[in-house]
Amino acid sequence: MLSIKDLHAEVDGKTILKGLSLEINAGEVHAIMGPNGSGKSTLGHVLSGRPGYEITGGSVEFMGKDIFEMETEERAHLGLFLAFQYPVEIPGVSNMEFLKAAVDAVRESRDEEAFDTVSFMRKAREACTAVDLDQAFLKRGVNEGFSGGEKKRNELMQMMLLEPKLCILDETDSGLDIDALQVVANGVNTMRAEDRAFLLVTHYQRLLDYIKPDFVHVLADGRIVKSGDKTLALELEEKGYGWLEDEVA
Amino acid sequence: MTDLLSPQLNLETEVPDWLQARRLAGRATWDNSSLPTRKTEDWKYTSLFPLQQDFTAAPVSDASATELGLDLPELSGSRLVFVNGHWREDLSTLTSDAALEVVRFSEADDEQSALISEHLGTTVPSAKHLFAMLNDAALTDGVFLRVRANSKAQHPVQLVWHNSHSENTFISNQRLLVLAEHHSEASLVEHFSGSDNAFTNGVTELVLGPGARLNHSRLHLESPQALHIGGLHARLDRDATLESFHLALGGKLKRIDIVINHEGAGAHCQLDGIYLLRGNEHVDYHTCIEHAVPHCTTDETFRGIIGDKARAVFNGRIHIHPDAQKTRAELSNKNLLTSASAEVNTKPELEIYADDVQCAHGATVAQLDDAMLHYLRTRGISEEEALVLLSYGFINALVETQALDSLRDYLKPLLADYFGATAGAAAEQCANLTRHIGA
Ligand SMILES: Nc1ncnc2c1ncn2[C@@H]1O[C@H](COP(=O)(O)OP(=O)(O)O)[C@@H](O)[C@H]1O
Ligand SMILES: [Mg+2]
Numbered sequence: 146m147l148s149i150k151d152l153h154a155e156v157d158g159k160t161i162l163k164g165l166s167l168e169i170n171a172g173e174v175h176a177i178m179g180p181n182g183s184g185k186s187t188l189g190h191v192l193s194g195r196p197g198y199e200i201t202g203g204s205v206e207f208m209g210k211d212i213f214e215m216e217t218e219e220r221a222h223l224g225l226f227l228a229f230q231y232p233v234e235i236p237g238v239s240n241m242e243f244l245k246a247a248v249d250a251v252r253e254s255r256d257e258e259a260f261d262t263v264s265f266m267r268k269a270r271e272a273c274t275a276v277d278l279d280q281a282f283l284k285r286g287v288n289e290g291f292s293g294g295e296k297k298r299n300e301l302m303q304m305m306l307l308e309p310k311l312c313i314l315d316e317t318d319s320g321l322d323i324d325a326l327q328v329v330a331n332g333v334n335t336m337r338a339e340d341r342a343f344l345l346v347t348h349y350q351r352l353l354d355y356i357k358p359d360f361v362h363v364l365a366d367g368r369i370v371k372s373g374d375k376t377l378a379l380e381l382e383e384k385g386y387g388w389l390e391d392e393v394a
Numbered sequence: 395m396t397d398l399l400s401p402q403l404n405l406e407t408e409v410p411d412w413l414q415a416r417r418l419a420g421r422a423t424w425d426n427s428s429l430p431t432r433k434t435e436d437w438k439y440t441s442l443f444p445l446q447q448d449f450t451a452a453p454v455s456d457a458s459a460t461e462l463g464l465d466l467p468e469l470s471g472s473r474l475v476f477v478n479g480h481w482r483e484d485l486s487t488l489t490s491d492a493a494l495e496v497v498r499f500s501e502a503d504d505e506q507s508a509l510i511s512e513h514l515g516t517t518v519p520s521a522k523h524l525f526a527m528l529n530d531a532a533l534t535d536g537v538f539l540r541v542r543a544n545s546k547a548q549h550p551v552q553l554v555w556h557n558s559h560s561e562n563t564f565i566s567n568q569r570l571l572v573l574a575e576h577h578s579e580a581s582l583v584e585h586f587s588g589s590d591n592a593f594t595n596g597v598t599e600l601v602l603g604p605g606a607r608l609n610h611s612r613l614h615l616e617s618p619q620a621l622h623i624g625g626l627h628a629r630l631d632r633d634a635t636l637e638s639f640h641l642a643l644g645g646k647l648k649r650i651d652i653v654i655n656h657e658g659a660g661a662h663c664q665l666d667g668i669y670l671l672r673g674n675e676h677v678d679y680h681t682c683i684e685h686a687v688p689h690c691t692t693d694e695t696f697r698g699i700i701g702d703k704a705r706a707v708f709n710g711r712i713h714i715h716p717d718a719q720k721t722r723a724e725l726s727n728k729n730l731l732t733s734a735s736a737e738v739n740t741k742p743e744l745e746i747y748a749d750d751v752q753c754a755h756g757a758t759v760a761q762l763d764d765a766m767l768h769y770l771r772t773r774g775i776s777e778e779e780a781l782v783l784l785s786y787g788f789i790n791a792l793v794e795t796q797a798l799d800s801l802r803d804y805l806k807p808l809l810a811d812y813f814g815a816t817a818g819a820a821a822e823q824c825a826n827l828t829r830h831i832g833a
Binding site for chain 2: 193194195196197216217218220221222226227229232233235236237238239241242243245246247249250251254262286303307
């Protein structure tokens with residue numbers, strides 16, 4: 146599904162990703178852990194096509210296509226979804242307008258029929274309930290004045306409505322209390338499917354108590370320096386990242 | 395100076411003495427003045443060069459509503475339509491309303507004439523507003539709206555000033571006087587639309603008595619080539635409330651002066667405005683709120699979106715006189731530039747001479763936010779639709795807070811279409827880009 150080979154990328158002339166490789170197949174759940182500033186969010190931004198990130202080497206294929214040949218919205222149409230670490234506030238555009246526009250665009254690209262207003266409203270309300278957000282949030286500006294946790298739930302709600310193929314969750318668990326963490330975990334677990342994959346970027350092992358990953362990778366200094374199964378996460382929690390950096394050096 | 399008056403004097407008609415006196419006074423001021431240049435502080439960013447051409451008198455047109463392309467909101471009350479400044483009875487609808495008297499100056503009875511001559515021009519300090527003097531000098535007719543004391547109008551009154559297409563460039567003179575008597579309530583919509591080759595010189599005066607409440611909207615939906623110099627002058631007596639909403643879609647030269655005078659304690663004014671420019675358009679809003687007495691409040695919000703090579707000017711002055719203690723006044727002006735060649739000159743000016751007041755002002759100029767645009771696109775929304783959503787979202791709040799449902803229903807699709815068309819889309823695609831607005 147996603148094949149990253151020797152990816153190099155820079156921001157503002159500073160090299161952040163330095164030869165990152167990663168293979169993700171349909172049905173799998175991968176977790177990426179790593180110290181602050183190691184390039185985890187950069188990876189998500191690069192995959193989403195955010196302006197300002199320059200690809201200086203390597204390749205990325207998504208659903209068999211060269212991702213860098215596609216516009217950001219085309220990547221979304223193919224099923225790429227990034228839950229932002231810091232979701233953007235868009236005052237003046239209501240959450241409802243935004244969700245309907247997104248779902249219509251994605252369905253249209255798949256030649257699926259658009260939902261009529263009534264059935265979409267129902268779906269949106271159900272999604273609200275599923276992520277434990279009050280329905281009043283549908284009428285508010287996108288993320289406008291939402292708390293950190295509300296923003297994360299809103300990201301999750303979008304993921305549920307868009308039904309992507311590859312879901313990248315960039316620290317969606319950070320800053321959440323245990324109840325909210327369980328909401329996120331439930332959301333992911335119910336969406337797990339044979340034709341869908343997850344890439345969970347997380348700083349803490351605790352999310353992985355609720356979502357069992359198939360693979361755990363450690364990202365340090367712009368590269369995957371170690372991969373393993375879920376026991377690696379526990380090891381990291383215990384020992385920190387220092388021992389890996391020594392190992393790499 | 396450019397001859398803006400004499401073409402209009404061809405329209406010589408019999409006018410009552412009181413009106414003739416006003417005409418002559420206006421003419422005397424006009425004849426002794428020269429057009430402001432960009433050296434005049436108030437006209438620093440707006441050139442009157444587009445007025446340097448030959449104008450003719452406004453032609454009479456008998457074109458039908460369809461031929462004129464009239465597209466008006468359905469507001470259900472009286473509608474007065476003027477084409478090229480001339481009254482069109484056939485296009486107008488007058489419904490009776492016990493709270494209202496709507497009459498043209500030329501048709502006014504003795505009592506009405508007395509009220510008109512008592513109040514006309516009292517809101518406009520002559521020396522400062524030269525074009526209002528031109529308006530006086532060329533005055534042959536106008537509209538007088540009286541809202542009777544202690545009564546509430548059932549429906550909004552709509553005044554339409556439409557200019558038709560003509561061979562020659564012409565001037566049309568527009569004048570409205572509203573007298574909202576004490577504790578009256580009414581809504582009023584002024585609508586300007588039409589042709590490329592007209593210069594409208596408009597003056598609207600609002601006189602609010604004690605406790606009067608007036609909801610006023612002034613929509614400038616003229617063509618991109620239109621010329622308009624207009625003034626809205628209001629006086630608020632004690633405890634009066636004025637809500638005034640302004641919208642300007644482009645124009646080659648559009649200069650609107652809005653002057654609100656708080657003259658009685660406890661008066662409140664909510665002033666909102668939207669200006670949207672593209673191409674080579676030029677729109678200049680100069681607002682001035684005079685707080686002459688204590689305990690008055692002003693909430694003023696203007697937002698503009700400027701694209702292509704257009705230029706907007708916003709000057710918002712709030713003047714708090716020494717006696718105006720306990721004033722609360724807030725002014726906000728936000729601008730969004732959607733192209734690198736678009737420009738805006740914004741200047742909020744607070745002049746405070748009283749010490750116990752609460753005042754805030756702010757002006758911002760920003761480009762479209764890349765992070766917002768990217769966020770929308772990561773959800774599959776096309777760049778064009780994202781631009782439409784973000785542009786509409788920038789001004790949305792000002793439309794949503796308008797009190798008249800019927801006006802909101804008219805404005806929302808109109809603005810959505812404007813942004814759809816700005817995104818460079820053909821009609822069919824435009825509908826696709828705007829379909830989620832208000833979902
Ligand atoms: N716009 C930017 N300009 C310069 N450096 C940046 C920019 N954005 C991120 N970085 C740097 O890139 C590195 C990786 O950042 P990031 O991908 O956000 O790390 P992580 O998500 O792993 O904490 C950090 O050193 C950060 O300071
Ligand atoms: Mg990060």
